Amino acid sequence: MCTWSNSQTAFDFSDTRIFKEGMKMSTKTEHKIALAFEDGITKFIPCAEDQTVADAAYQSKINIPFDCRDGACGTCKAFCESGDFDEGEFVDDAMTQDELDNGFCLPCQSKPRSDMVLQIRTTSVLAKTGPETFSAEVTKVGALSDTVFELELEVEDRERLNFLPGQYVNITVPGSTETRSYSFATGPEVEKIGFLIKNTPDGLMTNWLKDVAKVGDKLEFEGPMGSFFLREPLQPVLLLAGGTGLAPVMSIMESLANDELLDVPVRLIYGANTSEDLVRLEEIAAYKDRIEDFDFFTVLSQEEGHERCGFVTDHMDPTEHLADGEADSYLCGPPPMVEAVRKYFDSHDTPPLNFYYEKFNANQQPGAAEAQAETGEQVAEKAERVAEKVGV
Numbered sequence: 001m002c003t004w005s006n007s008q009t010a011f012d013f014s015d016t017r018i019f020k021e022g023m024k025m026s027t028k029t030e031h032k033i034a035l036a037f038e039d040g041i042t043k044f045i046p047c048a049e050d051q052t053v054a055d056a057a058y059q060s061k062i063n064i065p066f067d068c069r070d071g072a073c074g075t076c077k078a079f080c081e082s083g084d085f086d087e088g089e090f091v092d093d094a095m096t097q098d099e100l101d102n103g104f105c106l107p108c109q110s111k112p113r114s115d116m117v118l119q120i121r122t123t124s125v126l127a128k129t130g131p132e133t134f135s136a137e138v139t140k141v142g143a144l145s146d147t148v149f150e151l152e153l154e155v156e157d158r159e160r161l162n163f164l165p166g167q168y169v170n171i172t173v174p175g176s177t178e179t180r181s182y183s184f185a186t187g188p189e190v191e192k193i194g195f196l197i198k199n200t201p202d203g204l205m206t207n208w209l210k211d212v213a214k215v216g217d218k219l220e221f222e223g224p225m226g227s228f229f230l231r232e233p234l235q236p237v238l239l240l241a242g243g244t245g246l247a248p249v250m251s252i253m254e255s256l257a258n259d260e261l262l263d264v265p266v267r268l269i270y271g272a273n274t275s276e277d278l279v280r281l282e283e284i285a286a287y288k289d290r291i292e293d294f295d296f297f298t299v300l301s302q303e304e305g306h307e308r309c310g311f312v313t314d315h316m317d318p319t320e321h322l323a324d325g326e327a328d329s330y331l332c333g334p335p336p337m338v339e340a341v342r343k344y345f346d347s348h349d350t351p352p353l354n355f356y357y358e359k360f361n362a363n364q365q366p367g368a369a370e371a372q373a374e375t376g377e378q379v380a381e382k383a384e385r386v387a388e389k390v391g392v
């Protein structure tokens, strides 16, 4: 049996922790498998313990790549981000022991022993699936400050909506056919879903939120999407949020707070232009009571007199935040911030062990698709890195 996490360290989490809560298991022997495709779409399928992942995908009418279905060709090889599985029988040509040890599995042979997250090496289109559509009703809408709106939705058929903390959806702006991408600001297990949305002058979504939206309005969204999601927290976690990039970080923190097995420090650096952009500070502070080793501070780039001015990188401590190179870092914010942090990590002696990021690209059709491609690339890059490491 193989237990696996993205950290490439074998461990046992037969209790499936955060993922279980978001995915609502139905029986003791059935697990939820998140199939994350290269185009950023994620599909969740049920899979019984005596069933292979490939059979379960087929039953759910999802065509993940396969050929021999016998552990002989390696066509179905996938990267297991987290989860615990029985690897089954296979030959070296299909998958080497090194690959197995480094996180790969063969879905045609693997049977789950816990919920799993798998990176599938194809797009959702080729797998003949796609994002699901949901209808929802606005239960709360308003300005949290001059620069940030909150939106809360009650989703019809909520049990159908599974997502990983950090992922996003495409909301159709009511009164139009255009969509905008927004990251969940609430944990997967929270009944009503929430979003934090930046006030973009003259923006389509912004104008709807500002001038039209009211409690009781109906809207539709598609999802969930994105490769930016919380992995099993086995190393110290550094969360970096820029502006409304706080949204997925809040979703991640909620999941960490619900993780009874969490035993690593969690740090958050929350950057914004001015104090007007800082929201949810009380909620963030409350995580100090729910996460045993949690601390955070804010950094302002365009306001003097704040305790910490400048950029988030100006205030990063190699030991406290990067755990001297052992941390998993999650960053979400506007593209310039993501680039700045990336450069900083590249030039740093002790960059994080794993670095996941999401850029909030402004909408320029196909803006969202671009972001998805980017996260897809990340996955491919990561798979390549692992492949290089194990000589694939």
Ligand SMILES: Cc1cc2nc3c(=O)[nH]c(=O)nc-3n(C[C@H](O)[C@H](O)[C@H](O)COP(=O)(O)OP(=O)(O)OC[C@H]3O[C@@H](n4cnc5c(N)ncnc54)[C@H](O)[C@@H]3O)c2cc1C
Binding pocket: 168, 180, 181, 182, 183, 184, 195, 196, 197, 198, 199, 200, 201, 202, 203, 204, 205, 206, 207, 244, 245, 247, 248, 358, 359, 360, 361, 362, 363, 364, 367, 368, 371
């Ligand atoms: C994966 C992902 C997740 C995201 N998550 C979030 C989130 O959680 N919170 C969040 O706040 N944002 C998020 N975003 C950004 C979000 O999707 C929108 O881009 C943002 O909210 C602006 O939408 P809008 O409709 O208000 O503005 P838009 O209508 O898109 O306008 C944006 C700007 O472009 C200008 N503009 C529009 N059309 C034109 C034109 N034809 N010519 C010139 N200028 C034009 C507008 O005046 C405005 O200044 C995310 C983006 C991605 C890709």
Ligand code: FES
Binding pocket: 065, 066, 067, 068, 069, 070, 071, 072, 073, 074, 075, 076, 077, 094, 106, 107, 108, 109
């Ligand atoms: S399909 Fe051939 S190894 Fe899985």
